[in-house]
Amino acid sequence: MVKEILVLKLASEIHLKTHFVKQFFVKKLLSNIKVSLKNNSVNFKVIGRYSGILICETDNNNKAVPLIQKVFGVHSVSLAESFSFSSLNNLNELFLKYAKKNLFKGDSFALRISRNGKHDFSSKDAAVQAGQKIMDSIKGLTVNLSNPKKEIFADIINKKVFLYSGKFKCLKGLPVGVEGKVGVLMEGRKEELISSFLMLKRGCNVFPVITKMTPEIKQNLKLLLKFNSFTEFKPVFLSEIEKEKNFLSALVSSETNEKKLNKLVELQKEKGFVVFFPLVFFPEKFFNEILEVIK
Numbered sequence: 001m002v003k004e005i006l007v008l009k010l011a012s013e014i015h016l017k018t019h020f021v022k023q024f025f026v027k028k029l030l031s032n033i034k035v036s037l038k039n040n041s042v043n044f045k046v047i048g049r050y051s052g053i054l055i056c057e058t059d060n061n062n063k064a065v066p067l068i069q070k071v072f073g074v075h076s077v078s079l080a081e082s083f084s085f086s087s088l089n090n091l092n093e094l095f096l097k098y099a100k101k102n103l104f105k106g107d108s109f110a111l112r113i114s115r116n117g118k119h120d121f122s123s124k125d126a127a128v129q130a131g132q133k134i135m136d137s138i139k140g141l142t143v144n145l146s147n148p149k150k151e152i153f154a155d156i157i158n159k160k161v162f163l164y165s166g167k168f169k170c171l172k173g174l175p176v177g178v179e180g181k182v183g184v185l186m187e188g189r190k191e192e193l194i195s196s197f198l199m200l201k202r203g204c205n206v207f208p209v210i211t212k213m214t215p216e217i218k219q220n221l222k223l224l225l226k227f228n229s230f231t232e233f234k235p236v237f238l239s240e241i242e243k244e245k246n247f248l249s250a251l252v253s254s255e256t257n258e259k260k261l262n263k264l265v266e267l268q269k270e271k272g273f274v275v276f277f278p279l280v281f282f283p284e285k286f287f288n289e290i291l292e293v294i295k
Contacts, residue, residue, distance in 0.1 A: 004061055005047070005082055007155060007162050008054040008068065009075040011172040015052040029073040029175040030054070032229045036067050039230035050116050050157050055082075065168055070226045072201050073175035078153065080164035088121045088129065091161060095130035095154070096137055098163045103150060105140030110148040117158040126156065171293075174203030176228060180249030182276070183209040183236055188216025191254035191279060193223060194290050198278045199252055200227050208235045209251060223294050241273070250274040 014025045030046060037044045042064050048055030058064040061079055068077050081098065085091040095111070103109055111131055113123045135141055155162040182199055186192050186208045196206050206228070210217055213235060221233050236244055241251075251273045268275040 004079045005162070006056040006058065006061060006064065006068070007078045007080045007164060008056060009077075009167075010052050010054070011073050011075045011170075011174070013172065013174055014073055025073065025175055025178050026054075028177050029071070032073070032175055032177065033068060033071050035231060036071055036226075036229040037064055040067055042067065048157070053116070053155060053157070055162065067226075069168055069170045071175075071229065072171050072173035072203070072227065074170035075172055076167040076170055078164040078167050080155075080162040083161050083163070084159055085161055086159070088126065091126060091156070092130045092133050094161060094163070095126075095152070096133050099134045099138060099152060102152065102165050103134065103138055103141060105138070107140075108142045108144035108147075108149045109134075110143065110145045110151050111154065112151055113154045113156065115156045117156070119156070123156075126154075171201065171227075173201035176200050176203060177205055179203035179205075181205045181207060181247060182250050182252050183207045183241070183244065183248045183273075184252040185209050185238075185254070186217050186220065187211075188214050188220060189254060190220075190291060191256075191287075193220050193294050194282075194287055195252055195254040195278050196220075196224050197227065197290055197294055198282070199276075200224070204249075206233060206252075207248065208233050209238055209241060210235050211238050227294075245272060248273070250276055252276045252278065254279055256280055 010026070014022060014029070017025060026049070034044050037058065040063065043059045044064065045057045046054055047057055065077055065079070068074060083094045085094060111127045113127050115123050131143060135143070151165065153164050153167070179202060182204045184192060184196050184199065184206055199206055206224070208217065208221060224233070236248070253275055255277065256279050265275070
């Protein structure tokens with residue numbers, strides 16, 4: 001039985017950065033993944049780094065995938081089989097062998113192929129030849145590029161090919177920790193979950209700013225823990241907020257009420273903090289979608 005490895009596609013927000021920024025972001029992303037998996041007793045190892053793609057091994061893929069899905073900075077994760085090849089003909093044989101395990105009479109299918117490295121064939125050449133070989137060998141199949149019943153994905157990287165039949169969607173965004181430290185004003189409301197989620201997705205380290213710790217705040221922080229690599233949040237008391245001016249880059253409010261917003265503007269002037277209001281122009285129709293992801 002072929003051992004499956006993980007193919008992680010980076011969020012486009014990372015992939016499009018300059019070389020040095022991307023290196024920093026990927027380093028932070030890997031650190032966050034390792035911490036998240038380690039906190040759940042899963043060993044993790046990177047065995048290949050390519051443009052926009054990380055090839056990884058774990059000792060428990062079934063447990064690792066849903067954990068990685070909660071780490072910001074990943075576009076998708078897939079369970080793949082890895083093979084070496086020497087020629088296009090050899091590659092086509094690998095496609096056929098994989099297809100025979102996944103495609104059956106009556107299926108419609110599509111090949112999704114990407115390449116990285118120097119080859120004497122194009123992605124289209126590989127797709128056309130492999131597709132024809134599969135059609136000739138497995139009777140009763142149809143090709144449907146727009147809405148197939150099944151898909152076979154292939155990442156051809158130098159002399160290796162990684163084959164998989166599906167992608168687990170992830171949260172995208174930026175790795176937590178690549179941006180500044182922000183204090184989220186918390187009273188235990190559901191809107192604070194959304195604000196915190198959005199700030200984490202933008203790469204910020206989140207610190208709950210509270211007057212006192214309540215059961216509602218504890219529950220909200222517990223729900224957010226998986227998006228913070230299962231690293232506990234450090235609370236900051238509002239009464240001591242002025243001491244944190246050199247530590248926190250900004251405060252974050254979940255308010256949309258005009259009267260309360262005016263009070264927070266006063267707080268901004270009084271305490272000298274920039275205050276972000278991420279929900280003011282955020283479409284309310286997306287609130288429940290984010291809450292479903294969080295819970």
